[in-house]
Amino acid sequence: MDEKFKKIAMENSDSIVHLWLDEIGSMKDYNYTSSISEELFESTNREFVNVIFASIKNQGNSKTVEDFSEKLINLGWPLSYITDGLQVFRRVTIDYILSQSDQVDSTYISNVLQSVDNWTEPIIRQLVNEYTGSWEHIVSLQRVALQELSAPLIPVMERITIMPLIGTIDTERAKLIMENLLEGAIKHNSEVVLIDITGVPVVDTMVAHHIIQAAEAVRLIGSTCILVGIRPEIAQTIVNLGIDLGKFPTKSSLKKGFRKALEITDRKVVDLDKKYGEIEEMIDSLGEG
Amino acid sequence: MRIPILKLHNYLLISIQTEIDDNTAIQFQEDLLDKIHKSGSSGVVIDLTSVEVIDSFIAKVLGDVVTMSDLMGAKVVLTGIQPAVAMTLIDLGIHLNNVPTALDLEQGLIKLHQELGE
Numbered sequence: 287m288d289e290k291f292k293k294i295a296m297e298n299s300d301s302i303v304h305l306w307l308d309e310i311g312s313m314k315d316y317n318y319t320s321s322i323s324e325e326l327f328e329s330t331n332r333e334f335v336n337v338i339f340a341s342i343k344n345q346g347n348s349k350t351v352e353d354f355s356e357k358l359i360n361l362g363w364p365l366s367y368i369t370d371g372l373q374v375f376r377r378v379t380i381d382y383i384l385s386q387s388d389q390v391d392s393t394y395i396s397n398v399l400q401s402v403d404n405w406t407e408p409i410i411r412q413l414v415n416e417y418t419g420s421w422e423h424i425v426s427l428q429r430v431a432l433q434e435l436s437a438p439l440i441p442v443m444e445r446i447t448i449m450p451l452i453g454t455i456d457t458e459r460a461k462l463i464m465e466n467l468l469e470g471a472i473k474h475n476s477e478v479v480l481i482d483i484t485g486v487p488v489v490d491t492m493v494a495h496h497i498i499q500a501a502e503a504v505r506l507i508g509s510t511c512i513l514v515g516i517r518p519e520i521a522q523t524i525v526n527l528g529i530d531l532g533k534f535p536t537k538s539s540l541k542k543g544f545r546k547a548l549e550i551t552d553r554k555v556v557d558l559d560k561k562y563g564e565i566e567e568m569i570d571s572l573g574e575g
Numbered sequence: 576m577r578i579p580i581l582k583l584h585n586y587l588l589i590s591i592q593t594e595i596d597d598n599t600a601i602q603f604q605e606d607l608l609d610k611i612h613k614s615g616s617s618g619v620v621i622d623l624t625s626v627e628v629i630d631s632f633i634a635k636v637l638g639d640v641v642t643m644s645d646l647m648g649a650k651v652v653l654t655g656i657q658p659a660v661a662m663t664l665i666d667l668g669i670h671l672n673n674v675p676t677a678l679d680l681e682q683g684l685i686k687l688h689q690e691l692g693e
Contacts, residue, residue, distance in 0.1 A: 464665075468658030475678060499665050506661040506670075508654055508677040533672075 288401045292342065294383050295405075303335050305378045310371060330363070334371055342405045351409055355416040365417045372406050372413075379405075437463040439470035446547045447476040448540070452485030460496035467500055471509045478547040479504050482540050484515030494529040501534045510550055512536070514543030578603045580610050586687065587611065587649070588680070590622040595629075600636040607640060611649045618687040619644055622680050624655030634669045641674045650690050652676065654683035 295302060310331055337354045358368065379402050384390060436459050440448045449467055471479050481497065483489065489497075501511035513536040516524075524531060537543040548554055576599050581588040587610060595603070607619070621637070623629075629637075641651040654677045656664075664671070675690065677683035 464662060465658065468661055472658060472678070477678065477682065502670050503658075503661040503665045506653075506664060506676055507656045507658060508679070508682060 288397075288404070291383055291398060291401045292405075294386055295342065295379055296339075298382065298386070299339055302375075302379055302382050303339075305382065306335055306371075306375055307331055309374045309378060313370060313374075330358075331371075334368075335375070338372070338375055338406070338409060341409050351412050352416070355413045358413075359417060359420045365414065368413045368417075369410065372410050376402050376406050433462065437466040439466055439474075441470070441474040441476065442544075445475065445477040445551050446480070446544070447471060447474050447478070448480045448482060448544075450482040450485065454488065455486060455493045455496060457492075457496070460493075460500070463496070464500045464503055468503055468507055471504060471507060476509055478510050478512060478550050480512045480514050480540065480543045480547060482515045482543075483513065483520070484517070484540070486515075486520075489520045489523055491527050491529060494524060494527070494531070498529075498531065498533070505534070510534070512543045512546055514538070514540045577606060580607060582610075582614055582616065585614075585616050586618040586620065586684070587614065587616045588620050588622070590625070590680075592625045595626070595633050597632055600633050604636055604640050604643070608643055608647065611644060611647050616649050617691055619649050619651040620654055620680060620683040620687060621651060622654045622683070623660070624657070624679070626660060627657060629660050629664060631667050631669060634664055634667070634671065638669075638671055638674060641671075650675070650687055652683040652686050652690075654678065654680055 307328075311328075333354065337350050340350045355368075380398055383398050383402070384395065387394065436453075438450065440450070442448050447470055449463070449470075451463065455463070467479060467481070470476070481500070483497070486493065497513065501513065504511040511534050513531065513534065516536055516538055535543075535546060537546060545555070576593065578589060578591055578593075578595075578599065587607070589603075589607070591603075593599075610616070611619070621640075637653065641653075644651045652675045653671070656676060675686060677686045
């Protein structure tokens with residue numbers, strides 16, 4: 287039976303392709319593909335239908351499908367284009383084969399359905415697999431990138447290091463933060479480590495707990511931890527939640543924290559005061575003249 | 576196995592370079608207090624740079640030693656605690672709150688100096 291249907295489909299591939307293209311073309315208006323140019327859409331459709339027929343013909347030879355899916359992924363075609371296309375192909379082919387047969391009963395219909403399903407299923411499976419594979423790959427790359435960005439350490443001065451934190455902190459990230467903080471403090475020989483939480487949107491009990499732990503670990507290795515960038519709303523939540531941050535110094539801005547860090551390391555910022563001196567000299571010389 | 580305690584002017588320097596087991600720790604506690612008594616030192620630096628593991632018992636002994644020495648009039652500073660050690664201690668809930676710490680031996684001596692106001 288299957289061979290017979292295949293023969294019908296192959297011999298009338300032109301008309302099936304025609305029907306398919308019509309239907310796919312009518313879908314273009316109201317969905318994802320509306321931003322794609324007419325020519326590209328048509329050429330991709332032709333290629334797609336060729337791939338489907340090639341796959342039906344050599345049953346299992348997936349090289350063409352693989353190349354095609356790679357191309358679609360690279361061009362950024364949505365997955366729904368492929369699933370829609372194959373659905374439509376199945377519908378059109380079943381209709382066509384049924385219309386070509388003179389005597390139709392329920393077994394016949396079920397046979398047709400089964401064969402056509404058997405043709406399209408491997409293609410769907412493979413294409414969906416390729417797509418999800420590419421997505422997973424992207425997600426894993428982004429995770430690595432995010433991890434690299436999640437706990438940076440800047441040795442701004444001798445004995446002073448800053449860790450700016452941006453974005454939400456979860457347990458995994460907190461662990462990374464602590465490791466980076468401690469190793470960095472030892473590596474750069476920093477007496478003071480500033481943790482800047484200006485970019486942390488929410489400080490709840492868990493985040494506060496992680497920060498306190500990090501600060502205490504920093505104290506254990508022998509440096510001081512200053513928490514800076516505490517915004518008014520964060521100060522309010524911290525107090526409302528009853529979190530005790532009294533054990534280590536906190537400051538509202540990095541600027542103030544840095545000044546405190548300089549104080550701890552027995553240093554301070556001194557204005558060179560050159561300009562004012564020059565201006566005073568000028569005024570003096572004017573007065574003399 | 577005993578941990579050597581070195582005297583430098585009126586400070587005592589201890590560098591722990593082996594895995595410490597419970598007996599060594601207790602022995603060390605006795606030795607140190609004895610030495611403080613004999614030498615009348617006013618400051619102690621315990622360097623833990625080469626210590627890779629500290630369990631809760633050793634941590635407790637270290638905390639106790641600090642308090643005991645304090646009672647005998649000698650300030651103690653712990654130096655060179657490794658990141659991994661610090662993390663395990665925090666995970667175990669041991670914060671050593673009353674113990675002064677410093678990054679390395681040098682900083683530790685400076686800290687002692689400041690604390691003793693000399």
